[in-house]
Amino acid sequence: MTTIHPDVSEVVPLIEDAVMAPSMHNAQPWRFVFHPDTGVIELHGDPGRAMPHADPDHRALHLGCAAALFNLRVSAVWAGWEPVIRILSDDSNPWLLATVSLRKPEATDTERALAALHPAVRRRHSSRFPFRDEEVPSPLLDGLRAAALLEGCRLAVPDAWHTETVLGLVHDSEHREEMDPVLRAETGSWTHSGTPEEQVRPDGIPAYAFGPKQTGRGAPVRDFGRSQTVSGRGWAAFERRPQIALLGTSEDTPDDWMRAGQALERVLLQATADGLVTSMTSQPLEWPELRWTVRDPGASMSHVQMVIRLGYGPQGPATPRRPVADVLDIR
Secondary structure, eight states: OOOOOOOHHHHHHHHHHHTTSOOGGGOOOEEEEEETTTTEEEEEEOGGGOOTTTOTTOHHHHHHHHHHHHHHHHHHHHTTOEEEEEEOOOTTSTTEEEEEEEEOOOOOHHHHHHHTTHHHHHHOOBOOSOOOSOOOOHHHHHHHHHHHHHTTOEEEOOOHHHHHHHHHHHHHHHHHHHTOHHHHHHHHTTEEOOOGGGOOOSSSEEGGGSOOEESSSOSOOOOTTTTSOOTTOOEEOOOSSOEEEEEEESSOSHHHHHHHHHHHHHHHHHHHHTTOEEEEEOGGGGSHHHHHHHSOTTSSOOEEEEEEEEESSOOOOOOOOOOHHHHEEEO
């Protein structure tokens, strides 16, 4: 029987969806290579978009690339392909992170579940704006926990005391960043001013996505505009009781980071499909002496990979994305 492979015109829309994934400072640290003769797409990390000071082990880079991998899976299933994923750990080629083989499938319930998330791929945006003080219903939280489990990870919703601990660690990490000129410069290199109409960079965090400054100690939202004067950017009160969730793994290897990145995007897409808005922060996870304290000592989750903020509020604006021509090679 002849094996059917996608052609380039069928792969381009998949990559357009893949690059909608979140990444640290919207650096978009991925590169794809498509082999038309085999139908295989390679996912590579882009070392030129790494952050050596904030992310020396490339954990965040792996998370972002894995989130793009999950979007690719969703898009492929929605387009009628079965993506066969292989996560790679090769010291001789450390930037080759995974391969995706596309083939025509027999429809399964698992594939239908992935396809159902496709409308959320373009709607999901990080919102750094105040959320309403409205609790997320338990059934929705259970669904997000199930989404993480499907990717081999755990999503923990901390109770009040643990939430206060995490918020304290977020603010501790903010103060540490303020005292570190190298880290401030690295973060600042990925932020830029201008309105959506004036947008020229295809990456980074533009000023219109910063959100307002917080009054008091509020939600875990990184203030990208701390060192910039942004016209029209005022102050606002954020939610008094932020709803957060901790995504984590039992181990902390590159393979775990690849699982966590896919689980992160699955949780975010499911939250978007459920009508929630989200944002993320990794600030306390960027300091080894703080990261261990973020976890719940009574839980089975040993390594927190991301702090997710959930709730109801304004949808964040879309941030720029690199064109497919910049991230896809055909070989």
